[in-house]
Amino acid sequence: MSDQDSKSSGEKRKVTVRRRRRTDSTAGARQRAEAPRRRRKEQQPAAPPPPRPPSGGGPRPSAGPGMSLPRGKMNSKMLLILGGIVILLVICGGLNLFGGSQDSGDVAFAPPAQSSESSQPEPTRRPATPTPKPFTPPAATSGEGDTWLVMLYQDADDKVLEKDIYVDLNEAERIGSSDNVHIVAQVDRYRRGFRGDGDWDTTKRFYVTYDPDLNRVSSQQIADMGELNMADGDTLADFVTWAIETFPADKYALILSDHGMGWPGGWSDKDSGGRGDDNIALARNGDQLFLMELDQALGEIRERTGLEKFDLIGLDACLMSHVEVYDALAPHARYAVASQETEPALGWAYAGFLDALVKNPGISGKDLSRLIVQSYITEDQRIVDDQARADLMRGSSRGFGLPSAAQVARQMADSITLSAVDLQVMPQLIASLNNLAAALQETDQRPVAQARNY
Structure with missing residues (x-):
């Protein structure tokens, strides 16, 4: 029905509303009328409750403000009782004053022992992380030219390579340090990758000792550094400076492990606790240990420690055997090892070349670089x-069974490269390369373009 129809018929629509409180007018009027009387009653003092009927015997004391004593013959007896009480109080007080305890302090309260039935079981506690044993550095080098310090900078904070780099550390443990060869490692693990050996994800330093287990690192932990940015040159400089000052030796080798990308650098850290201050376009895609940053870090290490040059710098990463990379390393090291191609994820054969070094610590950086190349793949513990x-x-x-070590090594060796380079000849090589570039600029560029192999 429309509004116009309802008006013409004179009818009114009834709407029923449910309420949560009572709305009866009579009750409301009654409440309003009784309200003044309630307030007046509340303002008056409450009347004392009527006395309870006696339960037998004489009259009970009144409930007034004071206690009235029974009158008559009971007064003398009550006085005697009160007098006796006073005398007892005086005597007890005297005992406390003259013969009481000499201990004026508080008495320690021993709570009653709980019964076994009511005692609550102790909550289950997680075992505490064992505190690393205090580390005592080995004796300083004798200066006879046959002691080495091998430093492993292992950036395993990567989902793809975490397990492979961690196994590299276990491979180094299969040889371990000796009196003449000290091996130290700084390894940073990934948070959600390889879950073996405790699945920790911080940055730790180890003094590498012998342990044949490839699945568990048992070397002495020197420090847990928390989460560090292994892509920062300062992190590299701090580690190497500490290692050289703690383990002085006659010869020094530094090996860096992670992804590489050629002349820009490498060694990313996605879970890093901070970023480097690289103000270059490449840093927009994520922090890396860029080549110029590596150059600066190595220079800072030499300045801090007084080191003339590293005997060997190894880059256990893909695509790092570039002239630009070797030119950056030349001021800081005598020899370098790197691959121009991509590397298999298993990396270098650490047990192979470290075993040869421990057995003959008198070798040079040139000899060690050759051992790294010769042992590559064929002596890797994950193959042999x-x-x-x-x-x-x-x-x-x-369905084909387990292939032999020779079969696996032969298959992997088909597409690998690894080079040992004498960095002392880099100035002559750079000069020759510059002369070649200048000569090519003066010739017809069409045969030059055809000669390029992309």
């Missing part, structure tokens, strides 16, 4: 060890 090879090949050789 049957159990480790089975783990490496899991899922890739279904």
Whole structure:
């Protein structure tokens, strides 16, 4: 029905509203009328409750403000009782004053022992993380030219390479440090990658000692540094400076492990606790240990420690065997090892070349660089060890059995490169390269373009 129809018929629509409180007018009027009387009653003092009927015997004391005593013959007896009470109080007080305890302090309260039935079981506690044993650095070098310090800068804070780099540290443990060769490592793990060996994800320093287990690092932990940015040159400089000052030696080798990308650098850290201050366009895609930053860090290390040059710098990463890279390393080291191609994820054969070094610590940086190249792939523990090879090949050789070490090494060696470079000849090489570039600028560019191999 429209509004116009309802008006013409004179009817009114009834709307029923449910309320949560009572709205009866009579009750409301009654409440309003009684309200003044309630307030007046509340303002008056409450009347005392009527006395309870006696339960027998004589009259009970009144409930007034004072207690009235029974009158008559009971007064003398009550006085005697009160007098006796006063005398007892005086005597007890005298005992406390003259013969009481000499201890004026508080008495320690021992709570009653709880019964076994009511005692609550102690909450289960997680075992505390064992505190690393205090580390005592080995004796200083004798200065006879046959002591080495090998420093492993292992940026395993990467989902793809975490396990591979961590196994590299375990491979180094299969040899361990000796009286003449000290091996130290700084390794940073990834938060959500390889979950083995405690699945910790901070940055730790180790003094590498012998342990044949490839699945667990048992070397002495020197420090847990928390989360560090391994892509920052300051982190590298701090580690190497500490290592050289703590383990002085006659010869020094520094090996850096992670992804590489050629002349720009490498060694990213996605879970880093901070970023470097690289103000270059490449840094927009994420922090890296850029080549110019590596150059600066190595220079700072030499300035801090007074080191003339590293005997060897190794880059266990892909694509780092570039002239630009070697030119940046030349002021800081005598020899370098790097790969121009991509490397298999298993990296270098650490047990292979470290075993040769420990057995003959009198070798030079040139000799050690050759050992790294010669042992590459063929002596890697994940290939020569049957159990480790089975783990490496899991899922890739279904139905054909476990391939032999020679078969795996031969297959991987088909597409690898690794070079040992004498950095002392880099100035002559750079000069020759500049002369070649200048000569090519003066010739017809069409054959130059055809000669390029992309």
